[in-house]
Structures are given as structure tokens and as C-alpha cells.
Amino acid sequence: MAKTIEIENLNVFYGNRHALKNINMIIPENKITAIIGPSGCGKTTLLKCFNRLIDNNEGVKVTGKLLVDGENIFDPLAEITHIRKKMGLVSQRPFPLPMSIFDNIAFGPKIHGEKNKAKLTEIVQKSLQDVSLWDEVKDRLNTPASRLSIGQQQRLCLARGLAVEPRFILGDEPTSALDPISSKNIEEKFIELKTKYTLIVVTHSLPQARRIADYVIFMYDGEIVEHGTMNDVLDFPKNERTKEYVFGKIS
Amino acid sequence: MIFSLIFLVSLLISVIIAVLIKGLPSLSWQMISQSPVGGYYMGKGGGVLNAILGSIYLASISTFFSLIIGLPVVLYMNIYKKGNSKFSSFIRLSMDVLWGVPSIVFGAFGFTVMVFLGLKTSLLAGAITLTIMILPVIIRAMDEIFKTIPQGMLDASFALGATRWETSIKIAVKQALPGITTAILLSFGRAIGDAASVIFTAGYTDRIPYSALKPVASLPLSIFFQLSAPVQEVQNRAYASAVILTIIILIISIISRILYSKYDKHRVNG
Numbered sequence: 190m191a192k193t194i195e196i197e198n199l200n201v202f203y204g205n206r207h208a209l210k211n212i213n214m215i216i217p218e219n220k221i222t223a224i225i226g227p228s229g230c231g232k233t234t235l236l237k238c239f240n241r242l243i244d245n246n247e248g249v250k251v252t253g254k255l256l257v258d259g260e261n262i263f264d265p266l267a268e269i270t271h272i273r274k275k276m277g278l279v280s281q282r283p284f285p286l287p288m289s290i291f292d293n294i295a296f297g298p299k300i301h302g303e304k305n306k307a308k309l310t311e312i313v314q315k316s317l318q319d320v321s322l323w324d325e326v327k328d329r330l331n332t333p334a335s336r337l338s339i340g341q342q343q344r345l346c347l348a349r350g351l352a353v354e355p356r357f358i359l360g361d362e363p364t365s366a367l368d369p370i371s372s373k374n375i376e377e378k379f380i381e382l383k384t385k386y387t388l389i390v391v392t393h394s395l396p397q398a399r400r401i402a403d404y405v406i407f408m409y410d411g412e413i414v415e416h417g418t419m420n421d422v423l424d425f426p427k428n429e430r431t432k433e434y435v436f437g438k439i440s
Numbered sequence: 441m442i443f444s445l446i447f448l449v450s451l452l453i454s455v456i457i458a459v460l461i462k463g464l465p466s467l468s469w470q471m472i473s474q475s476p477v478g479g480y481y482m483g484k485g486g487g488v489l490n491a492i493l494g495s496i497y498l499a500s501i502s503t504f505f506s507l508i509i510g511l512p513v514v515l516y517m518n519i520y521k522k523g524n525s526k527f528s529s530f531i532r533l534s535m536d537v538l539w540g541v542p543s544i545v546f547g548a549f550g551f552t553v554m555v556f557l558g559l560k561t562s563l564l565a566g567a568i569t570l571t572i573m574i575l576p577v578i579i580r581a582m583d584e585i586f587k588t589i590p591q592g593m594l595d596a597s598f599a600l601g602a603t604r605w606e607t608s609i610k611i612a613v614k615q616a617l618p619g620i621t622t623a624i625l626l627s628f629g630r631a632i633g634d635a636a637s638v639i640f641t642a643g644y645t646d647r648i649p650y651s652a653l654k655p656v657a658s659l660p661l662s663i664f665f666q667l668s669a670p671v672q673e674v675q676n677r678a679y680a681s682a683v684i685l686t687i688i689i690l691i692i693s694i695i696s697r698i699l700y701s702k703y704d705k706h707r708v709n710g
Contacts, residue, residue, distance in 0.1 A: 242595055247522050270601040278599035284592040287615040287706045296610070297600040335708040346596065353600055 193218040193387050199253035208234050210411045221388040223402035231411040232391045236361050240276040277350025279363040283342035285334035290326050293334045297353035316348040320378055340371025360390035376401050407431045463679030471680050476646050484673050488681050490648050494656035497649055499632035502570035510578045515608045518586040538576040544636035546573040551640040563649055563656045566642025570631045578627040585619030617703040625696040629689055635660035659685045
């Protein structure tokens with residue numbers, strides 16, 4: 190498998206709390222990797238490392254390396270906006286920006302220097318088509334994004350991430366606030382998108398991991414306990430803790 | 441509970457009625473279109489145009505200053521630092537203490553600064569003093585709004601590769617805009633209604649303001665002087681000035697309501 194992200198001895202401390210312990214792993218390209226584990230095990234912390242949103246937490250210390258295409262993103266000289274541009278983020282709840290639908294999508298390309306109106310229009314249309322939202326909103330691109338339904342907002346947020354042409358898509362329990370139909374929509378999009386992108390999705394739901402994931406990482410108490418293909422981890426777990434979690438004893 | 445409510449409403453109504461009954465008979469077109477004739481203290485003729493303009497200048501300039509000083513502070517507290525960091529809590533505490541300081545203390549402080557800078561009583565000195573006085577008001581009012589911006593919205597902007605500056609100006613300020621207009625109004629109201637901080641610093645004059653370095657009149661002070669005059673007619677004029685001050689504040693409130701609903705359109709409920 191082609192490797193795109195390599196993590197070497199990554200440790201994260203919040204003050205005295207050791208939140209991630211010696212993480213070592215490889216994320217394969219054009220696949221969906223799901224991160225599962227009980228609450229507070231460090232799934233979201235790990236996800237926040239990929240786009241360095243973790244920097245915004247006060248008193249946080251990170252050691253080790255996280256290599257994206259061979260470049261360590263925790264290098265003090267690494268340019269943070271450049272790193273984040275490569276990573277699209279879909280969060281737990283959709284957070285549309287306080288502007289119109291059009292501007293929500295155009296915001297990313299604009300801050301990265303795209304000024305051409307025709308080009309922006311084209312990006313907006315393409316991004317919205319990629320998430321199957323175009324037909325629903327094409328007549329009201331100038332209305333505030335907050336008027337969309339929550340499921341539409343989540344697809345808008347995905348489209349907004351796609352508009353800056355990332356290589357990776359990070360999902361932080363992206364369907365946990367959505368109704369079943371909207372969740373299914375997002376899951377289908379994720380599966381479609383893996384032909385062009387590499388996806389890393391934190392999920393609370395094992396059935397969801399089963400439906401979408403190619404690879405699964407099981408985390409417990411800040412450590413990676415088990416890592417492998419979806420079938421290996423979910424059907425034939427080797428570690429005792431993984432067994433307990435997967436077969437429903439701890440949650 | 442219901443009695444407190446009735447008490448509150450009747451108090452408000454009786455204040456307005458008292459001011460209107462005493463003020464309306466003396467209120468005339470002359471009152472708002474002319475400067476005082478015969479001196480502000482004893483004069484029965486002319487109007488209080490000097491004080492109306494003086495107050496509007498003082499309040500507008502100080503609100504403007506406090507906004508351009510206060511907004512970066514609030515952005516630093518909430519976007520650059522975490523809203524609940526030690527630094528932000530310290531600023532918040534300091535502002536709460538400053539908010540409680542009586543305005544005459546700011547007046548005295550402003551006077552000391554004036555003497556130190558060699559400034560005479562003037563529009564500029566008054567505006568600087570008022571700026572210091574309303575800074576805690578505008579900072580705390582805006583801070584409360586910025587605190588309500590969901591972290592997820594800021595993270596969404598950061599995740600797209602936006603810098604803190606871009607996130608501050610294009611996202612946070614936009615989301616907080618309705619609240620910012622309210623904060624501006626609150627500060628403007630505080631500034632235009634205060635007498636104690638301008639009495640030593642802005643001074644008083646019969647002339648319409650014409651220079652930043654010359655004294656200006658203000659409505660609260662004109663009410664104060666007219667009310668302390670030993671002539672009944674002049675005292676009645678104080679109530680007319682009070683009516684004018686109340687109407688100005690009312691107009692500002694209405695404008696801010698209109699702006700609020702205009703800017704509220706894009707705000708996302710967090």
C-alpha cells in the first residue's frame with residue numbers, strides 16, 4: 190500500500206496529562222481509515238494532530254514526527270496554513286460560516302488568493318456538485334448558509350473543505366449530529382471520495398466503521414491497541430481490549 | 441415578582457412623564473436650533489444647540505476611539521488566546537473593576553493627564569477622558585458576544601488554512617456584528633449621558649464647537665447648570681434639555697435595532 194501519512198513516536202501532553210502515547214502508524218492512500226475507541230481515548234486528539242488544530246489548545250506539548258508526504262508537519266519551520274490547506278475537515282456538528290452559501294465555499298479559495306470571479310463560481314459549482322448539494326441550492330446561493338437543514342449544512346461543510354483542493358479529508362464523528370438519511374448521504378459521499386482523496390474518520394459507531402472503512406485503528410487510553418484492515422480488527426481482533434470493545438463489553 | 445415588575449414599569453413611566461411635563465412647555469424649535477443667549481447660566485433666550493452638538497461630538501469621538509482600541513483587545517482575548525485563558529480572565533477582571541469606578545474619578549484622572557500633557561479644557565481632552573471611561577463598557581460588552589462564537593466555527597476557518605487575522609476579521613467580527621452594534625450603542629449612551637467626567641476636561645461654552653482644542657458644551661452639564669440657576673424659567677429649560685438628551689438616546693437605540701436586524705441575517709446560531 191502506498192503510504193501518505195507516517196506517524197513516528199507521536200506523544201501529546203495536555204499539561205501533565207499524557208493524552209497520546211507513542212503513536213506509530215501509516216495511513217494508506219485512497220482508503221478510508223476509521224479510528225475507533227471508547228470516549229476519552231484520544232481519537233479526536235489524534236485527528237487534531239493531522240491539521241495541527243491541536244496547537245490551539247492551551248498548554249499542549251507535542252513530541253515526535255507526523256510526516257505528510259515525507260514532510261514533518263510539526264517541524265517548527267513548517268507552514269501551518271499550507272498544512273491545513275491539504276486537510277479538509279468535517280466536524281461533529283456542521284459549522285457553516287456566517288455568510289451566504291456561495292461565500293461559504295468561496296471563502297477558502299479566496300483566502301488562498303483566488304480573486305477571479307468566474308473561477309470562484311466554477312469552484313463553488315464543482316464543490317457543491319461533488320457533494321450532491323448543487324441541485325438543492327443552485328437557486329439560492331446568496332441566502333445565508335444557516336438557513337439550510339443540518340444535513341445540508343454538513344454536506345456544505347464537506348464541500349467547503351473540497352474547495353481548497355485538499356488531499357486528505359478528516360472526519361470527526363461527521364454523522365453524530367445527523368438523522369439517518371443525512372448520515373447515509375455523508376457515508377456514501379465518503380466512499381465516492383476515496384478515489385480522489387485519503388480519508389481519516391473518527392467514529393463512535395462500529396456499524397459505520399464496518400460500512401465505510403478499509404482500515405481500522407482501535408485506540409484505548411491514548412495508545413493504539415490494534416491496527417489493521419477492517420475485517421481483521423472488527424471480526425478477528427487479537428487483543429483482549431479490542432475484543433471487549435468490538436464485542437460490546439466496554440464503550 | 442409581579443409587584444417588582446409593576447414597580448419597575450411605573451418608575452420608568454413616571455420618570456419619562458415628569459421630564460416631559462416639565463420639559464415640553466419650554467421645548468421649542470429655538471431650543472434645538474440656537475446657542476444660548478445671555479449666558480448658559482442665567483440666559484433665558486436662545487437654545488442648547490452648543491450642548492447638543494458638543495455631546496454628539498464627544499460621544500461619537502470617544503466611542504470611535506474606544507472601538508478601535510477595544511476591538512483588537514477583544515479579538516486577542518478570544519481568538520488569539522483561548523477565551524478562558526488566564527490572560528483573558530485577568531483582562532476581564534480588570535475591566536470589571538474599571539467599570540465600577542465612578543466617572544468623577546475618571547474626570548479627575550483625565551484632568552491630571554491634561555495638566556501633564558499641557559492640554560487645556562477641550563473637546564479632545566473630554567473625548568480622551570470619556571474614551572477611558574467607556575473602554576471597559578465596550579470591551580466587556582463585545583467580549584460577552586465573542587465568547588459565544590462556537591469554537592467549532594473558528595476551527596472550521598482555521599482548518600481551511602485561514603490565519604488568526606483572517607479568522608478574526610472575516611469570521612469572528614462578522615458573526616459578532618449584531619452584538620458589536622449593541623456594544624457601540626451602550627458605550628455611546630454611557631458617554632453622552634455622563635457629566636462628571638467632562639466637567640473638568642471638556643469644560644463648557646456658549647459657542648458651537650469649532651475646534652478640537654477648544655472647550656465644548658455637553659447636554660448633561662447644560663442640564664446641571666440650568667437646574668442650578670436661581671431663575672424658574674431657566675430651570676424649566678433644564679427639563680427641555682433632558683427631553684432632547686432622551687430623544688437622542690432613543691434615536692440611537694432605534695438605529696441600533698435596525699442595524700442589528702440587518703446584520704443578524706448571516707449570523708449562525710451556535
